Amino acid sequence: MKKNEFILNLSEVGINDIDSVGGKNASLGEMIQNLAQLDVRIPGGYVITVDAYEAYITHNNLQEKIRAIVKATNLNDIDALRHCGLKIRRMIAAGTFPDLLTSQITEAYAALSALYKQTNVDVAVRSSATAEDLPDASFAGQQETFLNVSGADALLIAVRNCFASLFTDRAISYRESFNYDHFDIGLSVCVQKMVRSDLAASGVAFSLDTESGFKDVIVINGSYGLGEMIVQGAVSPDEFIIFKPTLKQGYDAIIERKLGSKDKKMIYGDTADERVKIIQTSNSEFNSFCITDTQVLQLARWVVIIEKYYSGIKNRWCPMDIEWAVDGQSGELFIVQARPETIHSRKRHNTITEYAITDNTRADKLILKGIAVGDKIAGGNVNILVAQGKDEISHIDFKKGDVLVTDMTDPDWEPIMKMASAIITNKGGRTCHAAIVARELGVPAIVGCGNATEVLKQGQLITASCAEGDAGLIYDGTIAFKEILYNLDELPETATPVMLNVASPGMAFNFSHFPNKGVGLAREEFIINNYIKVHPLALMQHQQLGDAKLTAEIEEITRGFKSGEDFFVQKLACGIARIAAAFHPNKVIVRFSDFKSNEYFNLLGGKYFEPTEENPMIGWRGASRYYSAKYKEAFGLECKAIKLVREKMGLKNVVVMIPFCRTPKELLQVYESMNEYGLRRGEDGLEVYLMAELPSNVILADEFAKHIDGFSIGSNDLTQLVLGLDRDSALVAHIYDERNEAVKTMITMLINSAKKAGVKVGICGQGPSDFPDFAQFLVEQGIDSISVTPDSFFKTVNAIHQIEEKLKDEEVLMMREAV
Structure with missing residues (x-):
């Protein structure tokens, strides 16, 4: 120019x-x-x-x-x-x-x-x-x-x-x-x-996960009206997460939908002096997603194009921060801004910082939840700020290390925000002003809490934790934790694949940076308990129960979804998909639900469908539910969720696992139920594993192996059933030990049977996570994979490496002696 x-x-x-x-x-x-x-x-x-x-x-x-x-x-x-x-x-x-x-x-x-x-x-x-x-x-x-x-x-x-x-x-x-x-x-x-988004919707999109830096997703936030409401944090926006690899393959790869709290919107004003104004959204808008799936996918494809173009210009990966808007007159989607993301693009992921919370009583101290920004933990005294004019900022008594608590932050507060140990707001989402500034400053923020300024008291000592998944948790007082830094460059390689047990979808992107070989156990129960919270049969039948209070609660929880069934399938599918996406293309073994009847009873509406059992631990659980006339319809929802993840979202790396299956006949009955709901072993590459956690699974391993693709040892239940004890009983807890010779003998038998049958055998129970010497025993027996909890991943890898090196040395010595 x-x-x-x-x-x-x-x-x-x-x-x-x-x-x-x-x-x-x-x-x-x-x-x-x-x-x-x-x-x-x-x-x-x-x-x-x-x-x-x-x-x-x-x-x-x-x-x-x-x-x-x-x-x-x-x-x-x-x-x-x-x-x-x-x-x-x-x-x-x-x-x-x-x-x-x-x-x-x-x-x-x-x-x-x-x-x-x-x-x-x-x-x-x-x-x-x-x-x-x-x-x-x-x-x-x-x-x-x-x-x-x-x-x-x-x-x-x-x-x-x-x-x-x-x-x-x-x-x-x-x-x-x-x-x-x-x-x-x-x-x-x-x-x-x-762009006349005042008549439609607008928002922001990032070509990575803004909290973990995970590269393979697009995060879209949106709300009705002009986009300033999202940036200001005046609303909690809708959120969509799209998985790039399968999107590029042509799949509808929306792996997360979260309905926001969009109670207001900014539109054009009525006079020259009032360029814009804020009004309440309609009831229909409040209860609906602001853009369609078609628009989400179109926007996601554009984000991929923009990221690819800028990465080419810069000769390196260049994640993008993009603003978008839908024109309410034409219905067309527009990009109105795009800039390189500047936080995670500068980070190196060869080190992992773990915030290990050692306070096991912290659940009793939990007082508030919101949306986590970042992954740190910080504490301090609450300092509540109400709306402040520029003239008042300099007179605020705000001390370095205070926790800033407010309805929503104002850009003019940034000098104050620099002094805060943490930031907590009533309103906002992951792309509001408070979240953006918190990331830049490197302080934890919890936004969208709803009523933080009412629940928290001035001067109260609190701890803000963003280290426990998507949800930011606020505790009364202090909680004990330690900060552990791992250097991935120092982690040895192992011949035995080490996988992860992942319960929380919200932590999956963080764990994706671990040098793992996939997920050996993803438990549906965590998703159902924390994201769905309602008994599946209650979701489908609550209107026939005559319980008006239950119906009202379920209708509020399922707001934005077509039905209770749609809510369950979509929520479960999104939880599974988030874990599967984080570890793609490695296998992610998803265990069908294995609640006991007393645990199902505690779900909303569960009391209408669950029996009272004397010993639920060995009662109506696992496989026996899936073909039962009393529960099969609910199991069908799990099958539909798996089909949605694999067939619509394109996450073919999902493997399903059947728990607590007592006999080969029962396994075939489960297959009949799966087939009824369109989920067939071998179709489109679907593999089925059996949770080997009963003595019958070991004794009849040759027969079970004819009908499965792999075993995964559940050492928790196997230990209690081999030793004949209740693992929940403190009276016999001293006997419970996965390293007992009887248990190890059963495991050796199973590994040998699996090898003979030519099927894979791994372990996903707690034993290898707790005892590195137990992991070494498994390697010696020739196990195909070991899956451990993230907090024990590094010590287990080192233990496995040590035994593998020892076995190599012994093999070399034997070869020399033979010569």
């Missing part, structure tokens, strides 16, 4: 023009030039260049005045920072445009209006700083955006205010934090045709 050009069409600029048009505008222009041909839609517009900003500053003789004000200010003093920023912004906003710049801005606006066949086209006026989207610092959102600007006079005011926003308090504070010279940064402005 030419020197001293004030106005350029977006289509004339590209990624090499950051110094002239800022990162945001350069990115938009780059996409218009190169991605429009791939059907990625970006609204048209034009750029007011950095030259124009500098001409404005020079015309009004502001440069030396600004330098003097900044130089005279202690920018670490919040009150001084506020006065500094306010004075500079007022000076800039009070300036006048050079005549040439005025005419060029208004002429370009007239041309844009003519292009869209409007007298005064409605535009978004967005700031674009030259350092805003650089990879080594995230300045995104530090300058202002003005929506629904209409008319030349209003446009000129908005442009002046954009210029002034280069010196917001938070922008000044950020530049100081990252050691940027205030005068090495220029400001450009984008004047872009508004």
